[in-house]
Amino acid sequence: MKVELRMGEWMITMGLVGLYRVFEYGLKHEIIAPQYKNSIVVQPWGLELDINVLPQLPKAYFLYLLDEYSVAKRECEKLQLYIKQAQKEEQFKYALSTIKETMNNTGKKALKYFSHEQLENVLETLKLIKKYENLNDLVACVNTFQAIIHEPKINEKLTLNYFKAAILKSFFGQVSFLNVSKNSLDLEGHIEEFQKDYVTPAFYDLRFEQVLASAQSSEEIMTFLDDHKNYQPFRALKKAWKAKTLEDIQSDAKNIMNKCLLLSDHVAFYNFEEMVFSPIGVAKNNAFNFNWNLEDRQPKPICSLAKLVLFFAPAGAAIYLKKEGFDEQSEYRTYAGFVQTDATFSEILQKNNHFKQLKQQKEPFDQIVSKLVQSVTKEAQYVTDHLFFLEFSSDYDSKKTHLHYYHLPLYLAHYFRQYGNKLDYIQPYEYREHFVQYVLRGADPAIVIYKYLRYCIEKGYSHIGPYIAVRERNRIMQLKKGVKDMSSTDKRVSALFRSGQEIRAAFMQAANGSDKKVMSIAYRLLNAAKAGNKESFMDALLRIHMSVDRPIAPIFLNALHERDLDFSTVANAFISGLLSTNFKEEQEDVVS
Known part of the structure; x- marks a missing residue:
């Protein structure tokens, strides 16, 4: 039996991308038997699925995630970098401290589940290493430790714990093997839980739909329900349809049974709630505004097949750390990112594979956008593509989600294609990222520039x-x-910047190089600019020019009338020049 899995809402499309990635991985590594190689086929509208492949997917799912988030692989890459540092005597102390922290943290987690005498000995030996003269002993300890955490049972357990807590918990509630009561399960136990809670219901429901459509008598339907009477949704149907004719059953199926919100062709026995997809799900008992046909027991119906597809969403997203906020008032959060378009599924798959690859290479967001836009060569092609990005960070325990949509209208596609590489100059990295994300949200990035200028003033950059x-x-x-x-x-803009540089040079000469005075003036101008106070800004500007006996350039009339440039551009361009010291070195960059 084949079913159509059509793209729709972004979380379903993300799930389809993840499903296909897992399927490809399973075939490549011979986890999925060769006879199923044509069981999932890419179509322009999504995926065509032969349901006979469903029992093959749980094992492929876990082995894909184990490979993707291998603790052994990640920790060994870190340790190799630290060993390179330790080989330089001046960096040995810092590298040793970091190596000890990494090995102790990971080692203690392993010893919590497994008794391992060699691992205990390595951690004890590590305590004795304190000087650069012990470098060879340190290398030996690291090599032994790497071999230990690569042992399948240790890597499996540590990696399962990691991606359940750090990745899957952002997507789902405490369902199936994610429930804390299932923490003791091994890999096979996790596979069995996935099979029981996700694959079997989807298989039963699809077979039920097939029987319902083809049945010639009510007895056929009741026999099927009786054969699977341990499945809770079927028990309720069997009781309700016990004395009904085929026509009555078909009428109920058409008019009373709920259809899925996400895959509309399928019967829905479940709810779209937080444990099914926590980033935007709502607790069923609190969903008073979402009651479906005044039915509070099933306010947002979805089918078991949609539940299964959603469970592949983590494999369809790019997972990365992102810094939220600026400077000291910032924190790193784990985000899941996805590229959504109106293109065919194969194009969406290709774009998301590229997006994931670029994120793994830690490419800045502006470079990612620029590279993805390069494939859009014609305006007509772009208009039908409607490229946009979304990312979210979700914490199931606190019931909190940060969800961002980044739309790419045509004018921004032109910008990134023509000028995107110019943003490389904006450093530190976080200001560049925030600048791009404000732009993609359709917001004015002036607020980022104000923070950036204040940062440069405070740091003296x-x-x-x-x-x-x-x-x-x-x-x-x-x-x-x-x-x-x-x-x-x-x-x-260049003239305003140069004007700021010239005033700085003149003021420094007149004030015998008083940099603090210049920074104080820059603060005053920045506060006026941020408040949108043109009069205060122009008053301060006039006083600065008078103090160095310079006339105000006519271009500053823009600050009052905003004929050619808006006030924010005029003010910030001048302040940028006022903060700049390397006048000659920057001329080429200014005019480019």
């Missing part, structure tokens, strides 16, 4: 980054208005 941020924001704003030629506005 002087480089081209703030000016580039101001110029690129202006380019984006111009493209949004439909302006194609940037030369005139680029020259105005």
